[in-house]
Amino acid sequence: MAAVEHLEGNLKFFLGDREAFNLIFAVLGPCAKVYPSIKSRLSTFSAKVLKSAATSPAIEEHLRQYVSKVPVSPCQKKKDLTDEEVLVALCTNNIIPGYSRALLLDELLQRRIEIFTRVNEPEELDKQMLAIFGRPGIEELVAQMPRRTPLKTIEMVFLKLLAVFNPNYNPCTVCMFFSLNVIREFCRIWTIPQWVCVARYMVEMVMQEPLQLKMAVDLIEHLIFVDPNVQLIVDAQDPPYYYFEEPDAAATRRHPAGLRAAHAKFSGVYLYL
Known part of the structure; x- marks a missing residue:
């Protein structure tokens, strides 16, 4: 012994x-x-x-020779996740044990050729949009959309985002989507409510994250090329004011009542159409 x-x-x-x-x-x-x-x-x-x-x-x-069965070191088996569970984990940043954010993204993109599935089911599309654009949002998937989403689906998402301002969405993620897709053919003509909606998202983004001011300015610069009947005017104040105004700016300034309406006014952003 x-x-x-x-x-x-x-x-x-x-x-x-x-x-x-x-x-x-x-x-x-x-x-x-x-x-x-x-x-x-x-x-x-x-x-x-x-x-x-x-x-x-x-x-x-x-x-x-002295053990009948060698004990196996316990190791945690990874749980098989559904696409919905992966989206929720990425959106909430609540990563499941045994995974990392990068691993979850890679697994989801391997399963899906397209970012959105079952787009013909309105409720399903709304659910997926909330997972991707909801707070804090999944910017990595938004960045993949131009390459992994059919144009028709992008148009559907675009129109849904601009139909009404959704406070449950992360405005930064939404503005990122607009910046990537505003050059599309279906973005050439906007309605007044759509201009109002995009302005609201931009302002909310900057109010919540002041460091995103550059993204807002870049998006505005993209937007002024969308509609030839709208132009950007910057009022030299501190902070500066941005105006979307009719091309005949001098005339409309002399006759403010001639503006069709100031349809949106949000913390430094004025939208004139």
Whole structure:
């Protein structure tokens, strides 16, 4: 029994010296066949080493003689997630144990050729849009949309976003979508409510995240090319005021009542059409 205690107390030495290990087991092996207490002690020792320590194949072979079944180190099996669960995890940034954000994105994009599925079901599309554009949003998927979303689906999403301002959406994610897709052919003609809606998203974005002012300005610069009947006027104030105004700016300034209406006014952004 003293030899077993010596082995247990100097485990690092014996695992690192194969000859010493073979020598002590040459003594303990025959003893284990005669004395059940030694066999039981060696069985417990061997199981513990095989479970927790890295050993050479030769030493592992010795140890396996004394355990009927080698314990397997417990490892957490990854849960198989549905597409909906992946979207929710990405949107809320509540990453499931065993995954990372990058791994979830990669898995979702491998499953889906297109970002949106079942777009012919309005409720399903709304659900997916909320997962992607809802707070905090999944900007990585928005960035993939121009390459992995049919033009017709992009148009459907575009029209839904501009139908009414949705406070549940992350305005930064929505504005990113507009910036990437405003050059599309179906974006050439806008209604007054759509102009109002996009202005609201821009203002909400800057109010919530002032560092996103550059994105707002870049989006405005894109928008002034969308409709030739609308132009951008910047009022030199602090902070500056942005106006979407009719081309004959001088005339409309002289006759403010001649403007069709100031249809939107949000914290420094004025929309004139």
